[in-house]
Amino acid sequence: MGVINRLKNDRLAMVCLGFLFLVLLAGVFAPVIAPHSPIEMNVKEKFAGISMTYPLGTDQLGRCILSRLLYGIRITVFLSLLTMAMTILIGTLLGILAGLxxxxxxxxxxxxxxxxxxxxxxxMILAIVGMMGPGLFNVVLANxxxxxxxxxxMVRTIVLKYTDKNYVRFAKVSGCSTGHIVKTHIIPGAAGEISVLATxxxxxxxxxxxxxxFLGLGVQAPTAEWGMMxxxxxxxxxxYPYQMLAPGIAILLVVAAFNFLGDSLQDAFNTKRVNKMR
Amino acid sequence: MSLLEVINLTVTDKRKNVVIVKNVSFTLERNSCIGIVGESGSGKSMTSKAILGLIHPSLKVTGAAHFDGKDLFQLKSNEIRKIRGKRICMILQDAMSAFDPLSTIGSQMSETLCENLEISKKEAEKISIVELNKMHIKEPVQVLKKYPHQLSGGMLQRCMIAIAIAVKPDIIIADEPTTALDSINQNEVVKEFQRLRSELDTAVIFISHDLGVVQRLAQTVLVMKDGKQVEYGEVKDVFSQPKHEYTRYLVNTRVQLTKSFTEAMRKDHV
Amino acid sequence: MMLEVREVYRSYKKTGNGFRRERLNVLNGVSFSIRAGECVGLVGESGSGKSTISRLILGLEKADKGSIFIEGKRVSEWIKENKGQMSVVFQDYTSSANPRYKISDVIGELLKAFGENEGIHGKVEHLLEKVGLPLSIANRYPHELSGGQLQRVCIARAISMHPRLLILDEAISSLDVSIQAQIMDLFYKIKKEMNMTILFIAHDLQAVAHLCDKVMFLHNGQIVEQIATSNLTDVQNEYARRLLYSVIPFNV
Incomplete structure (x- = not known):
């Protein structure tokens, strides 16, 4: 399809995609790659600088920062993706219901x-977490x-836009089932726009x-999580100001990658604009 | 001397090196009307826009258009601006988008008139009312107070023609002014163009794909296809004895499409 | 009676009127009926409610008052029982075909949706032939076609289930005159060969006279005159007369 080709030609998008893919891989294989356990303390070596044993140094309890960073992917990135997936699922279902x-x-x-x-x-998120108490599950739920x-x-608006198209009208007039219309016309059309939003x-x-x-409302110590770090x-x-660099830069890069990718997706899906640019 | 003489007008897209309009030549006398006929994309509108210097800078115009002893293509932009709107007016197909939706018809009319005729706002309003009356618009004072979306397409089209008439230009270029209208409004608009010519001596370039309307209004006709001038001549000659195959095709399809209607209406006269 | 419209009223909320709840009455008691096999034209100026009538018949909107019956049944009920038996060709061909699908899928949509699994390919080719399109077009996407071609694709899709009722909603208004003539010829052929009831909505009286047996004039939300196209000059209604005699003929 044209979208994938357009995305392939977008160098920034490919770089972001590759980077995010590596991050996810690193998260999955954290136990294999990480040089130490994320919670193993070595108080003698606290605030150690960059060395062979501790590639990114250690924190105030002498834990390996790189290992904590890698394990942190599992919480920070994976949980965000899970949250997004759930939100989109609920939003899409209700949106299609309302729009149709x-x-x-x-x-x-x-x-x-x-x-x-x-x-x-x-x-609202603060209020919900405040009421239900801190914890991973509550953070996801609050989100x-x-x-x-x-x-x-958003999904409702998108659905309304598509139900106004003549091809959907035609299908309706011909007596096609709502299921058919949603499956062949609305979901394929809306999927692009939703994925842009989600990214x-x-x-x-x-x-x-x-x-x-960071505020202490989410993950509890000693679990490794970027905000917590x-x-x-x-x-x-x-x-030791450099202690902030590793988690800070990690958050920055991943968030930036998602945003750039979203922008590129938007361009890729927006056929009209691409055609005009040609 | 002719009022307007276009010689070898050619429009080229500089970026892609594509010729959009090729070697179009015609002359226009005072108190006459030329019809330009062709399909969409044949370069009809581009020809008229080129004459007014309204095309995108990435397009190159060559040839000459002699108007009042000057070559329009050689004029500087501020010189052509003086001619455009005052001596050569344009009427667009899509009347709805030609008006600013945020201000009333009246304010837009008087703005144009003040600018081009150098008169006061009050005078402009008076002229507007007179012209709208001439266009057979009922209650012109009410119409002037309305916004574009409150009027029908035919009504807006007539307002636009009224502005053009009030300015009293030498040439009016009308780009498909009747296409979107139903037959009653179409007829009214055509009548206005006829009146315009006879009363004001104005010359008209009438772009249309409705051969019936062109036949009624124009003396000469220019047939265009794919940016080229296919045929040019007197209306009666071109339509009754088309030389080019494409013109013959246009005439034939038109005759076929209207045959049943013409026959049904002919009964009346028997 | 194929189609029966009885005293239908429809009004819309006026926009931009602030707090006043004014309604714009588009249809003021429209009544007409079409027999099976008839080809009827509906004309009127733009904004006279032609498209509203078409949307009501197509079941895309509901009337405020009055009722519409197809073969004696309410529209929504009839559509459920007669899948693919009412079809429509719209004015705006650009949004009539889903840009994501190939032409073969666009034309074959109903065939596939209504359970035919085999022979779709052959049928699509047959339909392409019928509407005068080259078979090579089947693998292209809608945006690669010209307006005339795309409208032909829409027509092919519309007749794919051999419908009994075909609504042509300003189906030629957005096309160039020479293309219009070709499409009209195609409609003429379909009408002759397929024996379906056709409602042809247009503002071009000459086109209506070319295709239809009967013409209805819509004015101020009412049908003011119905007449056979062969006796056009017998019209009584003032508005219909004006519409007829305003047509600028083309004489050779």
Whole structure:
């Protein structure tokens, strides 16, 4: 398909894609690659610099920063992806339901969305985590609750756009089932736009999860997580400022990669604009 | 001397080196009308835009267009701006997009008139009302207060023609002004063009693919295909004895399409 | 009776009127009926409600008042029971074919959706031939075709299930005149060969006279006149008369 070809010609997109792929691989194979256990302490060697045994040095408890970084992928990146997947699933289902059935169903779903959308998502996440207590599961849940309404709305708009197309009208007039219309016309059309949104948003979910851990509301010690690592490094920021570099740069790179990839996807899916540029 | 003489007008896309319009030549006398006929993409609109200097800078125009002793293609942009809108007016097919949706018809009319006729706003309003009246628009004062979306396509088209008439240009270029209209509005618009010519001595370049309308309005016709001038001559000669195959094809399809209607209507006269 | 429209009313909310709830009445009690096998034209100026009527018949919208019956049944019910038996060709051919699918899939959509698994390829080729398109087009995508070709594809898809009722909603209005003539010829051929009921919605009276047996004039949301195209000059209604006599003929 044209989209893949266009993406292949986009060097930045390919670099980002490759980088993210490597990050995911590193996360999966963390136990194999990591030189140490992420929670193994070696107090004698605390705040060690870069060396052969500790490629990125050690933290205030003498734990290997590289190992913690690698294990952190499992929490930070994987959890963000899981959160996104769940959010999109809920949003797509409800969005298609609202957009196709219209009428009362649409009305009810949209009003509930309005309620959820009337709170700033960061405040809502903080409130939910605050109420339910810190913890990984609660962070994911809070993220989904804060975001599903937004996705439902977006998907509904996309669905409405497609139901207005003559080819969908034609299928309706001919008596094709709703299932057929959703399967052949709406999902393939909407998938592109949803994937763009999701990619762009994964970056922000990573930021939120890290932020919550940074505030001590997410992952609990001693589990390795990037936001948490930043939090620990913050305590010794004046004495050992480079402690913040590793997790900070890791977050920056991954979030940037997701954003660039989202931008490129947007260009790739937007056939009209590409044709015009030619 | 002719009012406008276009010699070997050629438009080339500089970036792709593609010729869009090739060697189009025609002359236009005072109080006459030339019809330009052809399919979309045949270069009809491009020809008229080139004459007004309204085309994209990436396109190169060669040839000459003598108007009032000057070659329009050699003029500087501020000189051609003086001619455009005042001495040569253009009427577009899509009347809806030719008006600014955010201001009223009246303010847009008087703005154009003030600019081109150098008169006050009050005078411009008076002229607007007079011209709209001439266009058989009922309650022109009300129409002037309305926004473009509140009027029908035919109505907007007539407002646009009214502006053109008020400016009293030497040449009016009309790009498919009747295509989107139903027969009643079409007829009204055609009548306005006829009146325009007879009363103001204005010459008209009428671009259309409706051969019936061209036949009624124009004295000479230029047939275009793929950017080339296929046939050029008196309307009656071209349509009754087309020399080029393409013209013959156009005439034949038109005759075929309207045969049943013409026959049904002919009964009336028997 | 193939199609029966009884006293149908439809109004829309007016936009941009602030707090006032004004409604724009588009249809004010439209009634007409079409017998099976008839080919009827519907004309009227733009904004007279032609497209609204078509959307109501197609079951894409509901009437405020009044009812529409196809073969004695309500539209939505009839569509469910007679899959692929009502078809439509729209004015805007650019959005009529899903840009993601090849032409062969576009034309074969209904065949596939309604359970035919074998012989689709042959049928699509037969349809392409019927609408005068080269077979090589089957593997191309919609954006690679010209307007005339794309409209032919839409027509091929519309007749793929051999429908009993075909609605042509300004199907030629966006095409060039010479292409219009070709498409009209195609409609003429379809009408002759396939024996279906056709509702031809257009603003071009000459095209309507070319194709249809009967013509209906829509004005101010009502059918003001119905007449056989062979007796056009007998029209009584003032508006219909004006519409007829305003047509600028082309004489050779």
């Amino acid at each position: 059935l219209r009428g009362k169903v649409d009305e009810v779903i949209m009003r509930i969305c309005d309620v959820f959308l009337s709170f700033p998502s960061e405040v 989904i609750i804060a975001k599903w309404a937004w996705y439902t709305r 762009l948003d994964t970056g922000s979910v990573i930021l939120i999860i890290s932020a919550l851990s 930043l939090n620990e490094a913050k305590n010794v920021m004046i004495m």
